[in-house]
Structure formats: C-alpha cells, structure tokens
Amino acid sequence: MCKSKNLSIFRFFLLPAVCCLLVTVLTGCATISTRSAIPAYSIKGTTYYPLVSLCDLCGVEIRYDTLIHTAYLNKDGKRVNLRVGDAMVLVNDSVMQLNAPIDIYQGTLVVPRQFKEQIFDILFPQLVSTQGRPARQKIKLSKVVIDAGHGGNDPGAIGKNGLREKDVNLDIARRLNDLLRAEGVRTVLTRSTDKFIPLPTRVNIANKSEADLFISIHANANRSRALSGFEVYYVAPSISDSKRAAMTAKSVSLHLKSASFSNNSQTLQAIIWDMIYTNSRAESIGLAKALCNVMDSWIDANILGIKSARFHVLKGIRMPGVLVEVGFVSNLNEEKLLRSGAYRQKLAEGILEGLRDYSQDMALVEVSGK
Numbered sequence: 001m002c003k004s005k006n007l008s009i010f011r012f013f014l015l016p017a018v019c020c021l022l023v024t025v026l027t028g029c030a031t032i033s034t035r036s037a038i039p040a041y042s043i044k045g046t047t048y049y050p051l052v053s054l055c056d057l058c059g060v061e062i063r064y065d066t067l068i069h070t071a072y073l074n075k076d077g078k079r080v081n082l083r084v085g086d087a088m089v090l091v092n093d094s095v096m097q098l099n100a101p102i103d104i105y106q107g108t109l110v111v112p113r114q115f116k117e118q119i120f121d122i123l124f125p126q127l128v129s130t131q132g133r134p135a136r137q138k139i140k141l142s143k144v145v146i147d148a149g150h151g152g153n154d155p156g157a158i159g160k161n162g163l164r165e166k167d168v169n170l171d172i173a174r175r176l177n178d179l180l181r182a183e184g185v186r187t188v189l190t191r192s193t194d195k196f197i198p199l200p201t202r203v204n205i206a207n208k209s210e211a212d213l214f215i216s217i218h219a220n221a222n223r224s225r226a227l228s229g230f231e232v233y234y235v236a237p238s239i240s241d242s243k244r245a246a247m248t249a250k251s252v253s254l255h256l257k258s259a260s261f262s263n264n265s266q267t268l269q270a271i272i273w274d275m276i277y278t279n280s281r282a283e284s285i286g287l288a289k290a291l292c293n294v295m296d297s298w299i300d301a302n303i304l305g306i307k308s309a310r311f312h313v314l315k316g317i318r319m320p321g322v323l324v325e326v327g328f329v330s331n332l333n334e335e336k337l338l339r340s341g342a343y344r345q346k347l348a349e350g351i352l353e354g355l356r357d358y359s360q361d362m363a364l365v366e367v368s369g370k
C-alpha cells in the first residue's frame with residue numbers, strides 16, 4: 001500500500017557499549033513493529049506515532065536538519081515544519097499549536113496523535129496504490145567488522161554448566177566470517193583468537209577498517225534462569241542529545257530556514273559528525289530490525305526484539321552498528337543449545353540472512369539521504 005519509502009536520516013541514538021551483564025539494567029525496550037501497521041507509543045499519557053512511518057505510508061518527503069533538530073515534510077507543495085521539543089508546528093506557513101510536543105522516543109522522531117489526526121492525515125491522505133512496492137535496489141555490502149565480545153581474561157557471562165560467553169562469541173564470529181567471505185564480502189575481526197581486546201582498541205580497529213557496518217556478538221545472562229531469547233541492541237538516544245534538542249528548540253525562532261553554514265571549520269566538522277552519527281543510527285535500527293525479523297522464523301527461540309542501549313560498546317564507531325545477544329548462557333536450555341556447533345552455525349547463517357535484508361534497506365536510506 002505504500003508508494004515510497006523515504007527513510008529517516010534522523011533517528012537518534014546514544015552510543016552503545018558492550019557489557020552483557022549490564023543488560024538487565026538497560027532501559028528502553030522496543031518491540032518490533034509489525035510490517036504494515038504504524039506502531040504507537042504512550043508517552044506521559046499521550047499517544048505518539050513515529051513520523052517516518054507516517055511519511056512512508058503516505059509518500060511524504062521528509063528531510064531533517066540535524067543542526068536545529070527540525071524536520072521538513074513536503075508533498076505536492078504542501079509543507080509542514082516541526083521541531084523536536086516544540087508543540088508549535090508550521091503548516092504551509094501558518095503556526096499551529098499542539099497539545100503535546102514533538103518528541104524523540106527510542107531513537108525515532110515521534111508526533112502526538114493530535115498532529116497525526118488533525119494535520120497529517122488531512123494534509124497527506126494515505127496512498128491507495130494498486131502497484132506493489134518499488135523494486136528495491138540492493139546495495140553491495142563490501143566490508144563488515146565482526147566483533148566477538150570479551151576474550152582472554154574476560155570470559156563474559158558463564159553458564160551454570162560452565163559454558164563461557166567468550167567462546168560462544170568467538171565461534172559464531174568465525175562462522176559468520178567464513179559465511180561472509182564465501183559471499184565475497186571482506187571482513188575484519190576485532191579478535192580471531194581467545195585474546196583480551198580493550199574496547200577502545202575494538203573501536204579503533206573498526207574505524208580504521210572503513211567498513212560498511214559493525215556487528216558485535218555476545219551472549220546474554222540474567223539472574224532469572226527462566227529468561228531466554230535473541231535480542232539486538234542499537235545505539236540509543238542520548239539524554240544530552242535530547243536536552244540539546246530541547247534547548248535548541250527554545251532558542252531558535254520558529255521562522256525556519258535552512259541553517260546557514262559558517263566557514264568556521266569547527267562548526268562544519270561538528271555538522272558533518274552529527275550527520276555521520278545520525279545516518280548510522282537510522283541504519284543501525286534497520287539492521288537490528290532485519291536481524292530480529294529473520295531470526296523470528298530462523299530459530300526456535302524467543303525474539304526479545306530490538307532495544308536501545310545506554311551502554312558503551314559501540315561508542316565512537318563511525319558506521320552503522322549493532323550488538324547481537326544470541327541467547328542466554330544463564331538459561332539451561334539455551335546454554336545447552338549454544339554449546340552445540342550446529343546451533344551456532346544456524347545463528348551465524350541467520351545473521352547472514354539479516355544482513356542480506358539489511359543491505360536492501362540500506363539502499364533506501366541512501367536514496368532518501370541524497
């Protein structure tokens with residue numbers, strides 16, 4: 001039913017980090033959205049919808065200015081400008097006041113129900129198309145960094161029957177490495193042996209590689225042995241970023257024009273960095289979703305979904321990145337499964353399938369991010 005897929009350039013994350021044991025204290029658990037319906041979120045009693053999904057559904061072009069945290073919607077000459085943290089929006093040059101502000105939730109720009117029903121739905125009716133979705137252009141994934149978590153004197157989580165997370169991670173990383181190479185994809189492993197590699201070194205390896213994406217492989221643990229399943233973390237929206245957005249929203253006038261770029265190289269650098277991170281965030285979410293979607297039918301395990309992380313594993317990595325938690329070594333059944341080479345091979349193959357899906361989605365991001 002959707003005509004075009006203008007993907008976001010603007011999903012904000014926080015910089016993630018890797019420590020499986022911290023997983024239980026992380027906030028921000030997202031369920032995977034269904035493929036056609038628009039997900040809804042309740043924030044402080046108000047229902048919100050992800051703006052990008054609405055735009056996708058209705059073929060509305062969307063741009064995002066990372067400097068002033070403002071989104072510009074446009075279709076057939078109809079325009080809406082809205083800014084994060086602000087309850088006022090510009091609709092074809094008229095100011096309209098909402099009862100709740102534009103917000104960012106789990107890395108995605110979200111709009112209150114009132115905006116959807118009283119402005120968006122009226123201005124941009126949903127497309128009723130008899131055509132299928134536009135053909136997806138596959139993008140070549142030429143290089144991937146595979147990061148096996150922990151190693152050496154850092155065993156990671158340890159199962160009741162002694163299975164060590166670091167060994168599971170390394171084995172799956174190697175299997176994925178073989179699979180990707182067989183597909184002609186170049187790979188970089190942050191470690192290929194049982195060796196301790198500090199996080200900053202992992203980040204350096206990744207950034208020097210100039211790869212297209214980064215995958216960190218981990219296994220989970222929880223005090224509750226009943227907990228089991230597969231989940232993927234992507235970089236979460238940082239509090240500082242939200243605060244910055246809110247402050248910007250207050251200080252910048254509502255008269256919205258494209259930000260003028262100064263010649264000051266520091267300013268320019270900041271903008272460029274902002275764009276790099278923002279783009280990577282959108283792609284990381286896409287990758288996380290693709291992995292969960294594939295695994296849902298690939299393995300007989302709970303799919304716990306995609307989650308935003310507030311920890312510091314992928315911090316500083318200048319490419320789309322996710323942290324995959326393949327299962328819980330603290331769960332007796334999953335510890336047994338993860339001990340099996342056949343199951344680890346299946347997980348590696350599932351990740352490969354997710355990457356295939358992702359490489360299709362990535363092309364869409366590139367098209368809209370022109």
Ligand SMILES: [Zn+2]
Pocket residue numbers: 018019020021149150156157165218219
């Ligand atoms: Zn771990």
